[in-house]
Structures are given as structure tokens and as C-alpha cells.
Amino acid sequence: xxxxVTFLGTGAAYPSPTRGASAVxxxxxxxxxxxxxxxxxxxxxxxxxxxxxxxxxxxITHLHGDHFFGLPGLLCTISLQSxxxxxxxxxxxxxxxxxxxFIWRTMELSHTxxxxxxxxxxxxxxxxxxxxEELKEFAHVNRAGSPPKEEQGRTILLDSEEDSYLLFDDEQxxxxxxxxxxxxxxxxxxxxxKKRPGKxxxxxxxxxxKCLFFVFCFxxxxxx
Numbered sequence: 001x002x003x004x005v006t007f008l009g010t011g012a013a014y015p016s017p018t019r020g021a022s023a024v025x026x027x028x029x030x031x032x033x034x035x036x037x038x039x040x041x042x043x044x045x046x047x048x049x050x051x052x053x054x055x056x057x058x059x060i061t062h063l064h065g066d067h068f069f070g071l072p073g074l075l076c077t078i079s080l081q082s083x084x085x086x087x088x089x090x091x092x093x094x095x096x097x098x099x100x101x102f103i104w105r106t107m108e109l110s111h112t113x114x115x116x117x118x119x120x121x122x123x124x125x126x127x128x129x130x131x132x133e134e135l136k137e138f139a140h141v142n143r144a145g146s147p148p149k150e151e152q153g154r155t156i157l158l159d160s161e162e163d164s165y166l167l168f169d170d171e172q173x174x175x176x177x178x179x180x181x182x183x184x185x186x187x188x189x190x191x192x193x194k195k196r197p198g199k200x201x202x203x204x205x206x207x208x209x210k211c212l213f214f215v216f217c218f219x220x221x222x223x224x
Contacts (some may be wrong), residue, residue, distance in 0.1 A: 008045060009108030010022065023044060028055075035059045038069060042073055060092075072103065090151055093153075095122065135185065163178065170191065
């Protein structure tokens with residue numbers, strides 16, 4: 001499988017003219033997975049060979065601005081570039097509790113209607129992931145209704161036996177989140193490619209073996 005990683009931004013706190021805020025893209029099998037989306041991420045995407053429309057999954061490590069303030073703008077740009085086309089599969093977004101309401105508020109206040117579907121899966125932190133005074137209980141907004149393009153996401157709890165959060169497990173990958181200690185609840189992500197059995201054409205090997213044996217017999221070692 002062909003996979004590559006592009007660092008769109010490695011800066012902290014804020015972007016600079018020469019260095020973007022946190023954003024990394026993992027590209028595999030034609031899809032792009034975005035890890036963090038700091039301010040200016042879409043500008044960095046435009047400078048790269050990547051296409052924003054190829055993004056199918058977004059992972060947010062924590063809710064400090066330099067890691068996710070670029071997300072609303074990126075979603076809007078993807079929507080504008082999509083035209084009237086509606087993606088068959090929704091963009092899946094993973095991040096800490098509070099991320100769903102942040103996206104909903106920004107879309108609602110800016111009167112934005114995305115043309116594609118999306119779903120937000122929220123990770124519930126544990127009390128030991130940050131100083132006690134920074135651990136907040138997020139009260140969900142009293143909505144009149146969900147945004148038209150938002151689908152129901154999961155609330156993902158820690159698997160205490162595995163000490164991780166299982167995000168998804170498909171035919172190709174197992175993707176998990178694990179806890180990090182920071183000033184606010186934070187998560188790291190692991191992407192593990194599953195072993196894939198090779199494709200073996202037994203008949204072709206047999207035929208090749210016969211040919212090799214014939215060639216060997218036809219060209220015996222010379223005697224000196």
C-alpha cells in the first residue's frame with residue numbers, strides 16, 4: 001500500500017509567513033486524513049500537491065486554537081469547491097468532547113450550509129488527563145435541531161483494559177486514540193495497517209518451475 005505524510009504546519013501558538021500552525025496529512029489509497037487543523041491549514045493545502053476535496057477523515061488532538069481554529073474555514077472551502085456534488089460518504093471528524101458544539105456554533109452563527117454530510121465523534125477524557133481546574137463539563141447546546149448535513153456521531157469512552165479509544169477497525173486499518181497529559185484534555189492517534197495476505201498464483205508458479213527446470217537441464221554446467 002502506498003502511504004505518505006505531508007507536514008502542512010508544525011508551528012505553535014500561531015502561524016507565521018513561513019510556518020503554518022499544527023496540521024499533518026496522511027495520504028493512502030487516494031484518501032487524505034488530516035491530523036489537526038490550525039489556522040492557515042487551507043492555505044498550506046493550496047501550496048501542496050494535496051486536494052482538500054480528498055479529505056475523508058479529520059482528527060483533532062485537543063481544543064487549543066492553534067490545533068483547530070482552521071477547521072470551520074476548511075469545511076467551508078471544501079463545501080464551496082464541491083459545488084452541487086454530494087459525497088457518498090460523510091467526512092468523519094474525531095476529537096475531544098466540545099468539538100461537535102464548536103462546529104455547530106460556527107456554522108450556525110455564520111449562516112453556513114455545507115453541501116456535504118459530516119459526522120463528529122467525540123472522545124470523553126478522564127479526570128487525570130489535565131489539571132483538575134482545567135477539566136470542564138461541556139453542556140450541550142439546546143438546539144432547535146441538528147444542522148441539516150450533520151449526522152449522529154458516537155460518544156467514545158476509554159477502554160480501560162486496552163487503555164485506548166477504538167475509533168474504527170476496518171479491512172485495512174485499526175485506528176485508536178490514547179490519552180495525553182496537557183493543560184487541557186488531549187489525545188494522540190495511532191494508525192496501524194493490518195497484515196494483508198499476498199496473492200499467489202499457484203499454477204503460474206508451477207509453470208514457471210517447469211520452465212526453470214527445463215532451462216537448467218538444457219544448459220548444463222560446462223566441464224573444464
